[in-house]
Amino acid sequence: MSLVITAADVKKLRDITLAGMSDCKKALEATNGNIEEAIDFLRKQGQKFAVKRADREAKEGVCMASVSHNRNNGIIFKLTSETDFVAKNEEFVNLANTIAEIAIKNLPNTTEELLAIEAEPGISVNELILGKLGTFGEKVEVAEYSIIRTDAGQGQVIPYIHMGNRAAVIVALNQEGTDKMEAGKNVAMQIAAMKPIAVSSDDVDASVIERERGIIIETMKADPKMAGKPDDMIAKIAEGKLNAFFKESTLLSQDYVKDGSKNVAAYLESVSKGLTVTAFRHIKLG
Secondary structure, three states, X not given: XXXXXXXXXXXXXXHHHOOOHHHHHHHHHHOOOOXXXXXXXXXXXXXXHHHHOXXXXXXXXXXXXXXXXXXXXXXXXXXXXXXXXXXXXXXXXXXXXXXXXXXXXXXXXXXXXXXXXXXXXXXXXXXXXXXXXXXXXOXXXXXEEEXXXXXXXXXXXXXXXXXXXXXXXXXXXXXXXXXXXXXHHHHHHHHHXXXXXXXXXXXOOHHHHHHHHHHHHHHHHOOHHHOOOOHHHHHHHHHHHHHHHXXXXXXHHOEEOOXXXXXXXXHHHHHOOXXXXXXXXXXXXX
16 A cells, blocks of 8 residues: 655645745655655755756845954855745755855955865755755855955945845945944945946946946937037036936945935045045845
């Protein structure tokens, strides 16, 4: 007489592993209804899940940001999943925290370097993730990993987690000291809210500047009010509009969200003479 796998059995395994209902049923059937063996069965399917779900979109997950004990280095990345259901699972969050700890301890430069680090004896970070895929039943991957380094005595990195790990920021200041940390957090909140594309106009990629300048000029030429205006006049007006773009899109020139009477550069100067931002990274889900 064959063993009958009940809906309650499947639900129990689903609640434990987060794997799909059909996958849970197959695991129970393959292990004669033994829950512990079914869990192991699902875990062994991790590599198969990775191949099967490679083309699936993983837009949910958690954004992580962490800094070293001396605050000289900061790392940021997303651990993504297909659904919010998995992203909120304790085991998924624990995995993200483990990867963050490994990253800030080893300070890899790239995602590839991070995935290659030994997470456990004989097991890389990538293998650690693959071993969880059978449990999660979804595509899970590290995305948008980045690192900011500062030299000892030359600054500090401040982390900020926004909207329950749906966004994260790390921002580097050019001065050390715990008295600058609140300012760093305020600027990180500014970045999360206003989404600047660079620290200052000097840091904006040349291709972005040329694209914006081109759009401005073409828009002006299409305006009947500008008909007959000489090209040099249009170019001069375009530069003014480009400066307005920089004011809205670069961090130090943006109006400070907590005090619109000053920009971010002036706010930092009011905290400490010469204080400024040297770099930042901003990631978000979706």
